[in-house]
Amino acid sequence: MGITYKTMKKLLLIIIIAVTCSITAHAQKFKTHKVKQGETIESIAKQYMVTPSDIYALNPDSKKKLETDTVLIIPNSKFKGESLTTETKELVGYDTHKVKRKETLYSLSKEYNIEIDEIKKHNKQLYSENLQKGDKIRIPKYKTIITKVELDNSIKKYKVLPKEGKWRVAYKFGITVDELETLNPNMSAVLQPGDEVNVPNINVEEEKPIEDNYNYYTVLKAEGFYRLKVKLGLTQEQLETLNPNLKETGLVEGMVLKVPENITVGTLNEDAQIVNLTTELKNLKTKRLAVMLPFRLNRVDVDSIPEAKELIKTDRLLSVSLDFHSGVLMALDSAKYLGISTNLKVFDTRNQLSEVSKILDNNDFSGYDAVIGPMLPANFERVAAQLKQDHIPLISPLTKPENLYDNVFQTIPNEENLVKCAIDLVKNDASKTNVVIIADEANTKTSTKLKAEFVTARQIYSKKNKEGKDAYYISSADISDALKSGKNYVFLETANAGFVMNVTNSLNSLNTSRDKEIILITTNKTDAFEYEHVSNVHLSNLKFHYPSIFRVASSDLPSNFVKQYKSKYGVEPNKYAVRGFDLTLDILLRLASEDDLYKASVGGLETEYIENKFRYSKKLFGGYFNEAVYMLQYKDLTIEEVKQ
Known part of the structure; x- marks a missing residue:
């Protein structure tokens, strides 16, 4: 069959690319890999003992789509130096077991040294039915296949230090926990001080210490820099400064990022995805x-x-x-x-x-x-x-x-979530607001925290009696001097019912001026706000706000x-x-x-x-x-x- 000019041109381009890749790979001591059907970046990474992020760094297009026959550039593995032994199991047949009285899937799994899921997998009825006396079930039999992976020359033994678990060791040597476990197939579930594990043979200066004055965040599936900006409040540039390897690898699921100590690594309210799970049901086996x-x-x-x-x-x-x-x-x-x-x-x-x-x-x-x-x-x-x-x-x-x-x-x-909810409400108010913080001695810490969030806020503490103890009251003049024209958010932090009565009565009497709006708020609605002599009319006039674990039950x-x-x-x-x-x-x-x-x-x-x-x-x-x-x-x- 003849070859057209277009086909020849295409072949020539492929040869040039292949030769270029080959030369580059040789010069940098890289390898090339032609993708086979069914392979994934993860399976290829395991084959060459590199991380998926190593492959993505050299083959950025593979993040979007991995096609059969694509040629990937594979870097040299860090995991080298000795042979690693891996075990796989191959099904060779079944034993038939007649269930006796009081036998459970758990006891059978122990008797035959097999996982419960494996028993269920070969006896489908057990997904929906309980094990019954007299049942005949199939127990799969496996043979163990031992495979040796010969590595070149740069793996080393590392002795686990006190307080170091799998995550800390993996982070220290720039790998994930999954990769550490791949490197140590027989590693125990919990590392103990003195345990020896295989780790990449990197230079000591390349090891990354866990720093107590930082927090750490694990990247979730499909998270990009925009989502992390919303969740952590950190830009791509800030994250790359703290984690220099990000510039080469980009964000990869499972990657651990160093972030400032004051960053809350949970999701934020504005980042929540409210979902109706009744439309997402796919696993309907009996629970x-x-x-x-x-x-x-x-x-x-x-x-x-x-x-x-x-x-x-x-x-x-x-x-x-x-x-x-x-x-x-x-x-x-x-x-x-x-x-x-x-x-x-x-x-x-x-x-x-x-x-x-x-x-x-x-x-x-x-x-x-x-x-x-x-x-x-x-x-x-x-x-x-x-x-x-x-x-x-x-x-x-x-x-x-x-x-x-x-x-x-x-x-x-946690209490932190309640406090944050109250703080966010005030911070997210677009109108120009004045903040006043009223607290008793027992809530000094909360008052200080609020002051740190609202630096221009006026702090007022309850007065003391002759013995120097908290008297749980302030004067209307104290509050009046702190209020300004426009909207005023007044935080009240106390568990004393008398103090709640004193403050709400005073605020209600001051809430008559047309040029002032007073909104009462607390980070912790204690039982004091429910006291029978605390006026609900006053609380309603003051538009009393508070964070709560529950939505209030009502008709x-x-x-x-x-x-x-x-x-x-x-x-x-x-x-x-x-x-x-x-x-x-x-x-x-x-x-x-x-x-x-x-x-x-x-x-x-x-x-x-x-x-x-x-x-x-x-x-x-x-x-x-x-x-x-x-x-x-x-x-x-x-x-x-x-x-x-």
């Missing part, structure tokens, strides 16, 4: 959910209805547990309507560590998709310490956990939910019932929208239900915490949400 609550039903005489009713009235833990549990059951009904089936197991912790330990000893939680509770921190800590071994998601429903392990979800936002609750709840339980739902509903429905929808709860809880995704919303951020060395809070205000003697 296994456990709930642990302190019912203490061993104290309830079920034969005496009056006694049981009295106990529910007087025992707050029992009452809250029953209300929360009722919300959980309502959520299961709603999820079922959407096509999500749930296998729920409820445990009574009796609010005793011994009972919690008994539950853990007598039950296998390794196959659960998530566990909600226990409710109280000490009991929660006991469960968290054990379930982290199997990386089972554990959700703290109403309290903050003692330790935020990497499998723990803290659903109650505005979705009528269908209230109607169904009243039909089932005979009363309107309280905040604990609504919390149980919102939290459980959110977990089930997230589980149905992704492979697991971890994948469904990253990237700033925000969900909102009846009274609660959830937007999780992950601690660099820990678990997940909810950042989503509400800003509420008193208006016309009602409470409503302020959209920021």
